[in-house]
Amino acid sequence: MYTEKEILAEEKRDGEAIAAKWERLGDILSELSDRESAEKILSAFREYYREMLSPRELTEWVAGLYDVGTGGFYYSNSARDNEGFLPDLESTTQALGWFHSFSLGADLGREISEYYPDWMKESLVKFIKEKQDVNGYFYHPQWTAEETDKRPHRRGRDLTWATRMLAWLGEAPTYDTPNGVKGSGIGADGKPVADYTPSGGCAAPSEERVTPELKDRESFEEFLSGLDVVKRSWHVGNLLESICSQIEARDKRLCELGADYRLSDILAEWLAKSQSPKTGLWGNELCCYTVNGLLKIGAAFSKIRKPIPHIAEGIRSAIAVIEGDEQVTNVCDVLNPWYALNVMIGNVKDFGGSDDTVSECRRYVFLHAPEMIRKTKERLLGFKKPDGSFSYQPEFSSHISQGMPVAVYESREGDVNATMIATRAVVTHIFDLLGVRRIPLFGEADRMRFINTVEAARSRG
Numbered sequence: 001m002y003t004e005k006e007i008l009a010e011e012k013r014d015g016e017a018i019a020a021k022w023e024r025l026g027d028i029l030s031e032l033s034d035r036e037s038a039e040k041i042l043s044a045f046r047e048y049y050r051e052m053l054s055p056r057e058l059t060e061w062v063a064g065l066y067d068v069g070t071g072g073f074y075y076s077n078s079a080r081d082n083e084g085f086l087p088d089l090e091s092t093t094q095a096l097g098w099f100h101s102f103s104l105g106a107d108l109g110r111e112i113s114e115y116y117p118d119w120m121k122e123s124l125v126k127f128i129k130e131k132q133d134v135n136g137y138f139y140h141p142q143w144t145a146e147e148t149d150k151r152p153h154r155r156g157r158d159l160t161w162a163t164r165m166l167a168w169l170g171e172a173p174t175y176d177t178p179n180g181v182k183g184s185g186i187g188a189d190g191k192p193v194a195d196y197t198p199s200g201g202c203a204a205p206s207e208e209r210v211t212p213e214l215k216d217r218e219s220f221e222e223f224l225s226g227l228d229v230v231k232r233s234w235h236v237g238n239l240l241e242s243i244c245s246q247i248e249a250r251d252k253r254l255c256e257l258g259a260d261y262r263l264s265d266i267l268a269e270w271l272a273k274s275q276s277p278k279t280g281l282w283g284n285e286l287c288c289y290t291v292n293g294l295l296k297i298g299a300a301f302s303k304i305r306k307p308i309p310h311i312a313e314g315i316r317s318a319i320a321v322i323e324g325d326e327q328v329t330n331v332c333d334v335l336n337p338w339y340a341l342n343v344m345i346g347n348v349k350d351f352g353g354s355d356d357t358v359s360e361c362r363r364y365v366f367l368h369a370p371e372m373i374r375k376t377k378e379r380l381l382g383f384k385k386p387d388g389s390f391s392y393q394p395e396f397s398s399h400i401s402q403g404m405p406v407a408v409y410e411s412r413e414g415d416v417n418a419t420m421i422a423t424r425a426v427v428t429h430i431f432d433l434l435g436v437r438r439i440p441l442f443g444e445a446d447r448m449r450f451i452n453t454v455e456a457a458r459s460r461g
Contacts, residue, residue, distance in 0.1 A: 001455055002448040014443025017104055021439050022046070028436050033366045041366070041434070044373040049439065052377055053423055057388030059446045062095050063453035065416065068461075071123030076397050076415040078408035086142045088406065089128065091416040093161040096124075096168075098416075099450065102424040103442040112168045117451060119458070125171050128162050130188035134195055136177040138162040143404045152211070154402040156242030178211065179245035180252070214243070214250045220263050221270075229274050233282035233293025240267065241296045244303035264304035271297060272309050280314025288333040291321045295340035302343060307351040311344050315361050318344070322372050330393050331418045334379045338429035341365075345433070365433045373430060380422045389414020390422035 025045075029038035065074045072087030073095040079085035100112045113121065131138040138158045139145045148155050163181045166173055172184040174193055185196035213223035229236040251262045274282055282297055283290035294314055301308045308314065318337040328334055345358050365372070383390045392398035397415040399407045407415060423441065431438035 001452055007445050007448050007452075010448060011443065011445035014104060014445050018439065018443065021107075021437075025436060025439060029434070032435065037366060037369075040370040041373070044370040044377075045439070048373055048377045048427070049441070052380060052384070053441050054388035055441050055443070055446050056449070058419070058423070059099075059442065059449050060453065061387050061389050061414065061419075062099055062416070063450045065091070065095065066454050066457065068123075068454070068458045071120070071127035073416060075401065075406040075417070076411065077413050078397070078411040079406055082408055084142070085406065085408075086140065087127070088140055088142075088401075089131065089138060089158045089161040089165070090401065091406070092124070092127070093165050094416050094420045096165070098420040098424050099442060099447075102427075102440055103447065104440045104444060105442075105447060107437070107440050113170060115447065117455075120454065121169055124165065125169055126188045128165055129171075129174055129186075131158075131162065132174050134175055136173070136175050136183075140404075147404070151403040152213075153239045153242040154404055156246065157402055160242070160245060178249060180249035210250065210253075211243075211246060214246060214263060216254075216259075217261050217263075217266065220266055224267070224270050229271065229282050229293075229297075231283070233290055234296055237282070237293045237296025237300060240271075241300045241303065244300050247304060264306065267304060268301065268306040271301070275309055276313075277310050278313060279317045280308075280310040280312070281317055286317055286320060288321060288326055288328060288336070291318050291340055292332060292336045294318065295336045295343060298340060298343040298347060302347045302350065305351060308344060308347045311348060312357055312360075315341060315344055315357070319361075319364060319368075322375070323368065328379055328394075330398070331380070331383050331390060331421050332392075334376055335421045335426050335429070338376075338426060338433065342429050342432050362433065362435060369430075369434065376426060376430070380426065383418060383422055385412070385414045387414065390418045391415060392418040 022042075026038060026042050029041055032038075033041075062073070065077070065080060066072075067074060067080070067087045070087050072089070072092040074080040074085065074087050075091040096112065096116070100106055100115045103115075105115060116124075128138070131140060133139055133145065136159075137148075137155055139148050140158070143154075148158075159177060159179055163173060163177055163179060166181075172186075173181055174185065174187050175183040175196060177183070183196060185192050185198065187193040213219055227236045227239070247263045247267065251264055254262065271282070276282070276284075279286055279290075280294065281290040282293050294317065298308050298314070318340045322337045326333075341361065345361060348355075348357050380390070382394045383392075385391060391412070391414050395412060396410045397407050397413050397418065399405060399409040399411070401417065407413070428438050
């Protein structure tokens with residue numbers, strides 16, 4: 001436990017370090033554009049941080065969602081305070097990653113595995129591993145395996161979250177996973193499990209464990225034929241992105257089996273046929289929903305290592321939505337146009353395209369950045385709650401996440417997903433588009449307060 005004197009001393013050092021970063025940001029922006037534009041952008045950013053972000057309140061809020069008994073984080077206060085809800089993998093990944101990555105510690109190169117006490121990391125490994133089934137997927141006790149299997153987007157995301165957290169902690173899952181991560185054969189209790197079969201160095205799932213829709217060309221094409229990507233671009237894109245790691249793993253196995261096709265090629269060709277060459281979108285309207293779809297589908301292209309078609313048109317569409325006046329219905333409507341821009345620029349860099357496209361987009365962002373940042377802030381303030389957190393919808397948290405219940409219906413509260421989005425995610429994407437490092441929110445004093453809160457909860461049992 002840290003003393004208040006220690007925390008206050010660290011808080012002073014944090015303030016000095018962050019002030020120096022703000023000063024340096026102004027200089028860098030001036031080098032990238034002119035001084036007048038730099039001052040306007042800097043002013044808009046300071047306004048955003050001052051009105052939107054409350055580090056001490058947010059620290060107390062997220063620490064209060066940690067559950068000592070299970071080792072994970074709840075999605076929201078109503079989940080914590082009511083029967084029928086438990087901590088989940090997605091909320092835990094987002095809480096840990098958000099608090100660490102938006103900190104001075106991360107800027108100084110401090111790894112997430114060094115950020116939390118050993119007992120907490122050990123509890124977290126157990127929390128993750130006890131959810132893994134012999135089929136490689138991870139299932140929550142509050143959601144049945146049968147219901148989870150009906151939602152491949154939910155199952156796929158939880159697979160990603162679990163393997164990501166274990167990698168952060170230098171651990172491996174117990175069993176080989178469908179996204180190609182090799183298991184260790186060590187269970188949640190730290191002992192070898194009897195039903196583990198080593199894969200001999202290849203973590204690709206055996207044929208009997210392959211997800212049916214990814215078995216071969218025919219099954220995958222039949223799966224795609226049942227999806228309406230034009231009318232439901234976000235929903236379809238969300239599903240496809242969630243299984244891309246499994247597609248990649250399956251393609252490796254198909255290569256070993258001598259198949260003359262790849263599922264990734266089939267997916268890229270199928271998506272390209274439905275895209276509008278005029279807008280770069282999937283769908284007939286230019287709106288938040290279709291740009292959300294662009295984000296998910298664009299991310300799927302990047303994950304299967306393919307160039308996004310009509311990328312310049314997609315960039316213009318995303319910028320138009322940021323500057324538009326459409327009423328947003330959830331916090332992702334604010335984040336996703338910025339996120340989509342970064343996905344597209346990253347795709348151009350990684351998988352072919354013109355550097356002029358990147359330069360053109362950045363010039364446009366610099367020109368309009370002050371107005372775009374302020375408009376983003378105004379929209380997000382409608383989601384902010386008295387405790388400093390943010391809700392997924394303007395008034396309420398979302399009681400469903402990827403098809404599963406995570407909170408009490410119509411609770412006027414913030415939730416982990418929305419708070420991470422409205423604070424770190426939006427800010428990081430804006431800074432990335434400008435080509436500069438973002439200003440951290442949390443300092444060492446915030447980490448110390450967080451540790452004190454969870455240590456106190458541990459002491460109470």
